[in-house]
Amino acid sequence: MTLDQMNIGFLPLVDAALPILAQEHGFAEEQGLNLNFIKDVSWASVLDRLLYGHTDAAHLLAPLAIATTLGRGRPAKALSVPFILGLNGNAITMSHKLADIVAPVGMLGDPIAVGNKLKAEISERAKAGSRVRFGVVHRYSGHNYKLRYWLAQCGIAPDRDIDIVTIAPPFAADALASEEVDGICVGEPWNSVAVERGVGRIVLVTAQIWRRGVEKVLAMPTARLDDDREKIERLVRALHFAAKHFIDPENWDANANILARAEYLDGSAKLINRAISDRIMFTAGAQPVDVPDFMFQYREAANFPWISQAAWLYSQMVRWDHLQYSAEDQLRAEQVFRPNVYRTALKGLDTPMPGANAKLEGSVTRNMPVGSTQGRLTLGANPFFDGRVFDPTEVQKYLEALPKA
Amino acid sequence: MRIAVIDENPVRAAIMEDGLAEVGERDVFVISERNGMARAIETIDPDVILIDLGNPSRDMLEEYFSVSRAISRPIAMFVEQSDDDAIAAAIDAGVSAYIVDGLSQRRLKPILDLAVRRFQAFSRLQTELKEARDALSEREVVDRAKKILIRKRGLSEPDAHKLLRDHAMNSNKRMAEVAESIVTAELLLGGDL
Numbered sequence: 001m002t003l004d005q006m007n008i009g010f011l012p013l014v015d016a017a018l019p020i021l022a023q024e025h026g027f028a029e030e031q032g033l034n035l036n037f038i039k040d041v042s043w044a045s046v047l048d049r050l051l052y053g054h055t056d057a058a059h060l061l062a063p064l065a066i067a068t069t070l071g072r073g074r075p076a077k078a079l080s081v082p083f084i085l086g087l088n089g090n091a092i093t094m095s096h097k098l099a100d101i102v103a104p105v106g107m108l109g110d111p112i113a114v115g116n117k118l119k120a121e122i123s124e125r126a127k128a129g130s131r132v133r134f135g136v137v138h139r140y141s142g143h144n145y146k147l148r149y150w151l152a153q154c155g156i157a158p159d160r161d162i163d164i165v166t167i168a169p170p171f172a173a174d175a176l177a178s179e180e181v182d183g184i185c186v187g188e189p190w191n192s193v194a195v196e197r198g199v200g201r202i203v204l205v206t207a208q209i210w211r212r213g214v215e216k217v218l219a220m221p222t223a224r225l226d227d228d229r230e231k232i233e234r235l236v237r238a239l240h241f242a243a244k245h246f247i248d249p250e251n252w253d254a255n256a257n258i259l260a261r262a263e264y265l266d267g268s269a270k271l272i273n274r275a276i277s278d279r280i281m282f283t284a285g286a287q288p289v290d291v292p293d294f295m296f297q298y299r300e301a302a303n304f305p306w307i308s309q310a311a312w313l314y315s316q317m318v319r320w321d322h323l324q325y326s327a328e329d330q331l332r333a334e335q336v337f338r339p340n341v342y343r344t345a346l347k348g349l350d351t352p353m354p355g356a357n358a359k360l361e362g363s364v365t366r367n368m369p370v371g372s373t374q375g376r377l378t379l380g381a382n383p384f385f386d387g388r389v390f391d392p393t394e395v396q397k398y399l400e401a402l403p404k405a
Numbered sequence: 406m407r408i409a410v411i412d413e414n415p416v417r418a419a420i421m422e423d424g425l426a427e428v429g430e431r432d433v434f435v436i437s438e439r440n441g442m443a444r445a446i447e448t449i450d451p452d453v454i455l456i457d458l459g460n461p462s463r464d465m466l467e468e469y470f471s472v473s474r475a476i477s478r479p480i481a482m483f484v485e486q487s488d489d490d491a492i493a494a495a496i497d498a499g500v501s502a503y504i505v506d507g508l509s510q511r512r513l514k515p516i517l518d519l520a521v522r523r524f525q526a527f528s529r530l531q532t533e534l535k536e537a538r539d540a541l542s543e544r545e546v547v548d549r550a551k552k553i554l555i556r557k558r559g560l561s562e563p564d565a566h567k568l569l570r571d572h573a574m575n576s577n578k579r580m581a582e583v584a585e586s587i588v589t590a591e592l593l594l595g596g597d598l
Contacts, residue, residue, distance in 0.1 A: 044463035044501075052496045073471050139468045166468040168461045171439075180440075 003034035004231055009046045009058035010037060012265040013169060014188040014275040015086040015216045016059045017255065018297065022235075022242035024258050030241075031234035037263065042168045043138045050219065051077055056228075057235065059085060060219040063313045066333045067140040069222075072321065078222040078332075081310075082341035083236050084303045085216040089275060089295035090143055090206040091191040094183040095176055095199070098132070103203040106286060111208050111385045115154025122161050135167035135181040143185040145316040146209045152403045153386045158320070176200045187215070188275035188295070189267050196271060201283035207293050210362070212300075212382035214309040225341065233345035240346055243298040252276050293380070300379050301354055305337035308358035311392035315399055325396050334392070352377035361390040406431045408516065409451035411460060413437050417527045421455065424523040428516055443469045446505075453513060454503040455520050458496060470503065491517065498524040543581035550584035553591050 010016040022028045023035040038055055040046045043064055050058045051068075065079045094103070102117040103109040122132050136144040148158045158164055167175045172184040173194035184194065185206070194200045206213055218239065225232050245251055256273035259265050265272060274280055275295055279288040296302045314333035318325050339357045346353065352375030359370075362384040369378050384390075390398055408431055412418035418435045425433045434449045436442055439462055446454065446469070456463060491514070495502065498521040504513065547569065554565040569587075573580040 040459060041461040042459075042463040044467055045458050045460075048458060048496055048501065052493050054496065073467060138464050139471060166465045168464055171461055 003029060003032055004234075005034050005036065006057065006231070006235065007036045007038055007055040009049050009055035009060075010039060011041065011043065011046060011059060011169060012039060012267070013059075013190075013216070014259065014265070014272055015089050015295070015297075016264070017246060017259055017276075018085050018239045018242045019057075019059065019218070020259060020264055021246060021255060022238040025242065025245060027238040027241040027245070028235075031238045033231070033234055033238060039263070041170050043141075050079075051221065056224065057218055057220040057232075059216055061138055061141045062214045062217045062309070063140040063142060063145060063317065064138060065217055065219040066310060066313055066336050067317065069332060069336050070317070070329055072140065072317070079219045079336055080222040080225045080338050080341070081217040081219050081305050081336055082225065082232060082338045082345070083218040083239050084214055084305055084309075085218055085239075085297075087215055087296035087302050088205070088207040088210075088213050088293070089215055090146070090185060090187045091202045091280070092147065092183060092185045092204040092206070093172075093176065093191045093194050093200045094203050095179065095181075096201060098182045099201045099203050103201075105201075106282065107289070108205065108208065108282065108291065109203050111150055111204055112154065114203060115150060115156065118151075119154055119156050119161075122156060126161075131163055132161075132183070133163040133165065133181045135165050135172055135175050135184040135186070137169050137172070137186055138166055140317070142213055142215050142313075143187070143206070145313065145320070146206045146213060147185045148320055149316065150204075150209045150385065155403070173197055173199055189265065189271040192271040192274055192281065193267070195281055195284055196268075198284045202280060203282075205280070205291055205294055207291070207295075208385055210382075210384050211293060212296065212302075212361075212380075214306075214313070217305070225338070229341070233341065236342060236345035237349070240303065240349070240351060243303055244351075246276075247298045249277070301352060301377060304342055304354055305339050306354075306357065306359060306361075307334040307337045307339065308361050308390070308392040310334045310337040311358070311395060312361050312390050315390070315395050318395075319399060319402065325399060330395055347374070349374075351375060358392050361392075362387075363389045406453070406516075407434070407449060407451040408432065409434045409436060409446060409449050409454045411436045411442065411454060411456040411462065411466075413439065413460065414457075417457070417524070420527050421520065421523050424519055424526075425516070427519060442466070451505055453516060454505060455516075456501050456503065457524070458499045458501050463501070466503065470505075495521050498522075499528070500524045543579075543584075546581055546588055547584040550587040553587055 008019045019035060028035050038049060043061055046058050046060060049055045065081055069078050070076060101121050103114050125132060136147060151158050169186050169190045172186040172190045175181045176184055176194050177199040191202050195202060252273055256269040256276055259272050260267055260269035274288055278291050278294040280291045280294060281288045310333050311330060314330050343353060353373045354377055355371035355373050362382060364379050364382045367378050367380055408425060410418055410421045410433060415437055418437055422433050422435055425431060436445050442462055495517055500520045502517055550569060551565040554560050554568060569580055569583055573583045
């Protein structure tokens with residue numbers, strides 16, 4: 001059988017795992033696909049290669065797929081997301097100097113307590129004429145939005161009280177080491193790299209800010225998806241089987257070793273394994289600690305592209321880019337997520353399939369069975385740390401109620 | 406016209422700089438340092454920024470453009486989104502262009518074309534370098550194989566060479582391939598290489 005070739009763009013991050021493992025474990029081949037990988041170090045390059053056909057699909061930041069579709073920062077081009085590569089998996093790592101002031105040692109901080117202390121430290125520094133500076137991986141990233149959501153709720157105005165700059169993930173630890181920034185919000189393994197080098201410690205994980213926050217997605221030009229729908233559905237199936245395989249503890253060591261290879265993350269299998277197993281080491285020399293729900297790759301229909309998640313990302317784009325809310329833009333943002341493709345690709349398989357395409361984000365406080373069209377589906381707690389609920393049909397009201405910054 | 410070239414590879418940056426001398430009236434500035442890049446750009450105030458596709462600072466630069474009040478002019482990546490062929494060629498060559506000022510395509514096109522040609526020339530250079538290196542290691546393996554033949558079969562150096570060459574010709578292989586199998590066999594059979 002000749003295999004269909006597909007080029008996949010990615011950045012060296014643990015959440016690029018599913019396409020890589022789909023290829024390495026033969027799930028792609030079972031679907032008649034051979035995946036080639038093109039590695040970059042900046043999201044702008046990953047996006048360029050996708051837009052101009054160097055790659056057929058890419059590991060991409062969810063908000064960047066929406067920003068590209070809405071024409072933020074460059075001419076608009078519609079992208080589609082038929083599959084979510086993972087939820088959360090990021091952390092906030094601070095320099096020892098700042099962490100010692102705002103966070104407890106040996107455990108994760110409480111977002112509100114850390115935020116309050118950070119606010120006090122920011123005003124102390126302001127008196128001395130200096131500012132706290134954070135690095136995020138991209139302007140249009142879940143990292144930027146979750147960091148800002150947390151800061152704003154703690155009474156810190158991200159655009160007025162501190163500086164937030166962009167640093168490509170492989171350089172985040174360097175920036176912390178050189179004191180270019182006081183903190184970074186980045187995906188694994190780059191927090192663990194900073195911890196291992198002794199240049200900072202992990203203070204919070206983004207799962208504490210939004211327990212089921214959408215993170216990386218599989219994205220492609222919409223035109224491409226429509227032209228090649230059948231092939232893309234095969235890719236979605238391969239990713240689905242890879243995700244199911246990924247969460248089995250039996251496979252963790254082998255998967256960490258594969259991801260660590262030079263052509264993929266080119267890093268330490270030991271550090272990668274921490275993210276895979278949700279066992280995080282907060283500071284150099286400490287024991288790894290179990291962080292429930294640190295990273296989500298499969299359970300609770302984690303790969304299902306909920307259009308309510310796309311709508312939340314749009315709400316934050318309006319908030320931080322100071323855009324006029326537009327119902328039409330919201331619709332375009334929601335249409336980036338393609339639950340219909342996910343549904344047809346996985347129809348008849350064993351995976352539970354939600355009955356709806358949208359949900360109230362942040363409304364589940366304990367395990368809750370929900371309507372499904374295939375299998376039985378239970379959603380775990382998915383709150384935002386401030387207890388706010390996001391209703392995708394009331395975005396304007398939601399925006400008005402958020403702290404002004 | 407003010408052109409800023411951002412490239413952390415000093416050799417390639419130099420090739421770009423030389424090449425841009427072909428463009429008429431221009432000032433070329435090369436930035437090869439990642440730290441303080443935004444400030445450098447602010448100082449240079451270029452009309453065009455050429456940056457290599459794989460540059461890790463690209464995200465930072467896009468961010469800087471979108472928030473900087475210092476450069477309050479429209480920023481686009483390439484002038485005309487519709488000119489897909491030119492863009493594809495530029496991306497294939499590994500070069501991106503950010504247009505800092507509202508620059509007409511007529512003025513920009515020759516610069517981009519030139520940048521693309523320069524980048525391709527550079528990658529040809531890299532390929533030739535690699536081929537030269539490969540040739541070098543081929544010669545090394547042939548030398549090692551000859552030494553084995555000299556020692557094991559008591560041949561002279563020219564005879565060992567001839568044996569290798571004849572065998573390569575008869576079996577339709579490259580001399581280096583034959584030499585490599587001799588070296589491998591010697592290793593496997595416990596030779597003291």
